[in-house]
Amino acid sequence: MQSLKAAAHTLGCKVNKCDTDTILSKLRNIGFDIVSFNEEANLYIINTCTVTHVSDKKSRQMIRRGRKLNQNAFVAVCGCMAANDPVLPIQIGADFVFDSRKNEVFFAKLHEIFPLTNNQAKLSINDTSPVSTSRTRAFVKVQDGCDRFCSYCIIPYVRGSLKSRDFNEILDEVKFNVKNGFKEIVLTGIQVASYGHDTKISNLPKLLKHTANVNDLKRLRLSSIDPWAIDDEFLQVLKEEENICSHFHLSLQSGSNKTLKAMNRRYTTHEYKFAAQKIKNIRSNVALTTDIIVGFPGETDEDFNESLSFVREVQFADVHVFEYSVREGTKAAAFPNQVSPAIKAERNKQMRELSSELKTNFLKAQVGKTIDVLFEKQNSGHSDNYCIVETDTNENPINTIKKVKIIGNTTQLLKGKLI
Numbered sequence: 431m432q433s434l435k436a437a438a439h440t441l442g443c444k445v446n447k448c449d450t451d452t453i454l455s456k457l458r459n460i461g462f463d464i465v466s467f468n469e470e471a472n473l474y475i476i477n478t479c480t481v482t483h484v485s486d487k488k489s490r491q492m493i494r495r496g497r498k499l500n501q502n503a504f505v506a507v508c509g510c511m512a513a514n515d516p517v518l519p520i521q522i523g524a525d526f527v528f529d530s531r532k533n534e535v536f537f538a539k540l541h542e543i544f545p546l547t548n549n550q551a552k553l554s555i556n557d558t559s560p561v562s563t564s565r566t567r568a569f570v571k572v573q574d575g576c577d578r579f580c581s582y583c584i585i586p587y588v589r590g591s592l593k594s595r596d597f598n599e600i601l602d603e604v605k606f607n608v609k610n611g612f613k614e615i616v617l618t619g620i621q622v623a624s625y626g627h628d629t630k631i632s633n634l635p636k637l638l639k640h641t642a643n644v645n646d647l648k649r650l651r652l653s654s655i656d657p658w659a660i661d662d663e664f665l666q667v668l669k670e671e672e673n674i675c676s677h678f679h680l681s682l683q684s685g686s687n688k689t690l691k692a693m694n695r696r697y698t699t700h701e702y703k704f705a706a707q708k709i710k711n712i713r714s715n716v717a718l719t720t721d722i723i724v725g726f727p728g729e730t731d732e733d734f735n736e737s738l739s740f741v742r743e744v745q746f747a748d749v750h751v752f753e754y755s756v757r758e759g760t761k762a763a764a765f766p767n768q769v770s771p772a773i774k775a776e777r778n779k780q781m782r783e784l785s786s787e788l789k790t791n792f793l794k795a796q797v798g799k800t801i802d803v804l805f806e807k808q809n810s811g812h813s814d815n816y817c818i819v820e821t822d823t824n825e826n827p828i829n830t831i832k833k834v835k836i837i838g839n840t841t842q843l844l845k846g847k848l849i
Contacts, residue, residue, distance in 0.1 A: 434544055435471040436462040439492045442479025444618040444653050446509055448571040449530035450477045456537065460546055467496075472544070473504050477530060478511035478519075480584060482755035486511055490522055497523035504543050506536060513588040531574060566614060566806050566829045567651075568607040572600055572637065573619040577627075578656075580683075581694045581761040582726065582754065589620050592628040597637065604644050613804055613829060614649035614675075617641065622652060623659035635663040642671035648831055649804065649814070651675040654721075657682075657697050660705035668712050676713040677747075677816035680706060682720040685740025686733040689726050692765070699740050706744055715799070717747035717792065717815035724781055725754040725774030727765035734777050741784060747792040747815070749785035753778050786841060793817060793839040800849065803834045810843075818843035 436457045440450040453475060454464050465471055474496035478489035489511040496505045507519040508530035516527045528536040540546060573594040576586040604615050617637070619625065626633040634655075642650050650673055657680055668674060680702070684690050687698050709716055722737065741749060753774040756763050796817060803819045805811035805827040810820045819834055820843055827848070834846035 434462045434473065435465045435469070436473040436475065437465050437467040437469060437471040437496075438475040438477065439467045439496070440477040440509075441485060441489055441492065441511075442477070442481060442509065443620070444569050444616065445571055445574065445620055446477045446479065446530070448569045448618060449508070450475065451569065453530065453533055453536070456533070460537075460540075467492075468499070470500050471503060472500070473506065473540070474499065476505070476507050476509070476519075476524075478507060478509035480509075480511040480514045480588065480757075482752065484755070490518075493519055493522055493524050504540075506539075508533075508536070510585065510588045514584060566612065566804055566811075567616060568612040568614070569616045569618050569653075570600060570603050570607070571595065571619055572617050572622060573625045576621040577624065578621060578696070579694060581692065581765075582723065582757065584757040584760055585620060587759055592621065592624055594625050594627070594629050594632075597632045597640075600637065601640060601644065604641055604647065608644055608647050611829065613831060614651060615641065615644075615647060616651045616653060618653035621656075623655045633663070634659060635661075635667045638664070638674065639667045639671065642667070642673055647673060649673055649675055651816075652678060654679040654681050656680075657702045657705035660708055665708055665712060668709070675814050675816070676716040677719070677814070678709060678716065679719045679721075680709075682741075683723050684726065684729075684733075685722075685737035686729070687736075689729055689733050689737070692728055693723075693726065693762075703740075703744060715796075715815060717817070718744065719748040719750070719816075720744075720746055721750045721752065722781055723752050723754050724777035725769040727754070727762055727769065728767040729754075729769055729777075734780075738780065738784060741781070742788070745791070746785070746788050747817075748789045749781065751778055751781045751785060790839075790841050793841075793844055796836050796844055797839055798836060800833055800835050801846075802831050803846070804831050805829065813844070819846050820844070821846050821848055823848050 438450050438454055440446050458464055476492045476496055479485040493507055505524045506526040507524040508528050512519050512527045519527050526539055575590045575592045577592050579586050623634060625637055683693055683695055685699055706718055801813045803811045803813055808826055813819055821834060833849050835849050836844050836846045838845040
């Protein structure tokens, strides 16, 4: 019998990536060959995102592309866009919509569609091995859901309430990935800072401490966290565990206190700056990155200029800039004084220009330093503080950590020499 082929495309956050990787691992173990999404396959999976209208548009495009690649394929859709509107994917060409976090239903459906044995279907439900042991960085989901209800965000409505994974289950997955060759583990989730708040059994600092001490783990990285997570316990772990990477994506969204309050972000710029400085006091070469939304309802020119000034004051290593996107069902969708598209576009341009300036400044500050680089390709990899580093070498350092002398930079990356 000719082997079955499966392909997947993931949009949005690293949590979606984790969910997709789990599904692909199970598919591989029941006999599917995993191929590129642009190849002809028997099964296409699109893991969607609905954070913005652009995310929705890209999700729809990928569903249609999957159908176009093979009219006879089984096209399955999961993720936040599908959860928010499960009918739409079917209307535009999908065969099946499912919850990626409860994929037993999906695999039961595959058992109906494809010639799988009962043993294969059973194996698919529990296997959590990585898709490939050749990659250098593994993402481990520690929790799902969110209880913050920022006024602009649809995610709590489509992902549900907080649900932390079992502490030992997380550690077992980390150990498994390290044993299989991964040098770096990234702990990710919808609201990582809230890990353990629902179970009251553990918390993020304790999870960091135990994960960092897994034998042979070279690097431990965190995905996005909120400033309120930077408490004394967190900082103490950061002091003690040197393999925790010096890169923190510390979510901001606005540098205006008025806008932060309207967003229901539950912190002030003063509190944010205090948390950022605490991290910098411990890790002098830390890269702090963040997200900024421009054009939030009611944002005046003065509010926006406050945001610009605050971003410059904190001296971020990089800023991800988004124009506010109306999400029906959120409080902000009904707010008065919606900002015009033209003004949002201009503010987007200004904030991105500042982000580019700050990123270049941060990269320039790395020149002359010797840093550790985890190579993902023969000539490039990431530093501990998440800078892309390129080198010229005849070696094959992939999946190894090498010391590199930084000799220059562009606007996007560092240039270095192996030493």
